[in-house]
Amino acid sequence: MIRQFGPADILFIIEAVRWTLLLSVIAFVGGAVGGLIVALARSSDSIALRRISAVFIRIFQGTPLLMQLFLFYFGLAVLNLPINPLLAAAVALTFHASAYLGEIWRGSIQAVPTGQLEAATALSLSYRDRMQSVILPQAARIGVAPTVGFLVQLIKGTSLTSIIGFTELTRAGQIVNNATFDPFVVFGLVAVIYFLICWPLSLYARRLEARMRRAFTR
């Protein structure tokens, strides 16, 4: 039975935004921790760590996010764990974000002039202090704009989790559309909501980028 698209449907879609945001936050925080580890491993002196982290990045950058979601989702079943779309989506997106943020931050770390590392080393700072007090604060300034840019990609990427049945924004749109069969209006609303989340972030990223350029040309 087809019913009219109404206020209750709009509310249902808007309420689903929290799942999109929750998933984005989990993936971003998890990806930040994982990404830092990957970035430090990628820029370390140990050949083994560099190789392992490079393979990790290649696997997650070289396969579609959708396949990663499928593999984690159905992997739970193979491991005899209860099937849980949120868990599968969170884990898959965390690995995905770790690979991308790891690569972004590796570039940021390596963009810090080598003289900084040499000076810190000559001052007998430990690896931890060199990174924490000298390299990472400078790398953070370089990496903040592309990081916000990636966050936008990540938020849009959460829409794929609708396919494994996680009821976030896109899935909520599909459910409403199945009942109202008014796809242009329904998915138009969904797209507008994504845009309202992502657009300010894109603007913010562009502003940070401009500020970085000024800082470097000064």
Added chain:
Amino acid sequence: MAQSKQLAVEMRGVSKFFGAFQALKAIDLTVETGERIVICGPSGSGKSTLIRTINQLETIQSGTITVDGIELTAGGDNVGKVRREVGMVFQQFNLFPHLTVLQNCMLAPLKTGRANKSSAEATARKYLERVKIPEQADKFPAQLSGGQQQRVAIARALCMEPRIMLFDEPTSALDPEMVKEVLDTMIDLAREGMTMLCVTHEMEFARAVADRVIFMEAGAIIEQGAPEEFFGNPRSERLRNFLGQIA
């Protein structure tokens, strides 16, 4: 010097390769405590590489290096111990741009547990006074001139109270009018008895303070001697050519 015969640096058969290129060819060098040494030579001769092996910014493939009685190549935390004894000043200053002048000077003493916050600050202010820029303590490096930045870099190294100072072309990146202020700071330091190894082309500095001048070419020490002898009566053809070019 009371402990004049103690060796600050002792290198035996030190060789360094970058891939197939041999940057240092079985170098033997001893430096006494309190000795001021100037190293010169054409670019690519290995002079920077030589002093960078002393605090292991460059690893070596063969030979031994002993710094203040600590053998660098013996493993353990010997590299860390040596780095706490050896200060270094770079051509490009390498100040930490996100920290103020004072924070630059306090970072290493604090992080290595050498000093607490108040004593680290007192030490930092003392050495900023010594290099004649105490009033710049709260500025960021980018707000200073090149000469001022290099003097901060010297103060930062001194805050670790090193027994040996390494200078890697400390005036080469400076505008001509700023060279003197940095050289004067180095001359003061030399007069106080600091053991110094300086890679530089400033022959005035070498004449003024060096106990010994070393000429390197193609990864080897070609000639060395006291400044009067070195400049007045160079024995090798290559040193004569080199001195002719830079004079």
